[in-house]
Amino acid sequence: MVEFEQILKSRGYRLTNQRRVIVRELEGERHLSAEEIYDRVKGTHPDIGLSTVYRTLDLLHDLDIVRKEDFGEGYSRYELATERMHHHARCRECGRVIEFNEELMEYLALQVERETGFVTDWHEITLHGRCAACAAS
Ligand SMILES: [Zn+2]
């Protein structure tokens, strides 16, 4: 939290209570949508509306405090940028998001470079399919 406070301060923003509450939710759980964050905080923080959540997430994203992810659901999910870089596999049946590590993607990018000469500087992939439990049933 101290870290976020410093990032905000260095850009001329304050760590308001609303911002603190939203960052704390993302510390507790990754890949939350704005609506999910709103649902979690509205009981204890009636001053935080859905539009505040959206506005705060946009700001935190602009400041590189949160990463925005698109799992093809028609809305974004968020996680803190301090999480180790990783990629996602999303179950289309139950919505579960599984994370897998970065090294596999780096290996793939190197293979592509070797074969085509294409130099990758950014990649973000989501695998779509069914999780182990759904695939077994
Ligand atoms: Zn599943």
Ligand SMILES: [Zn+2]
């Ligand atoms: Zn993740």
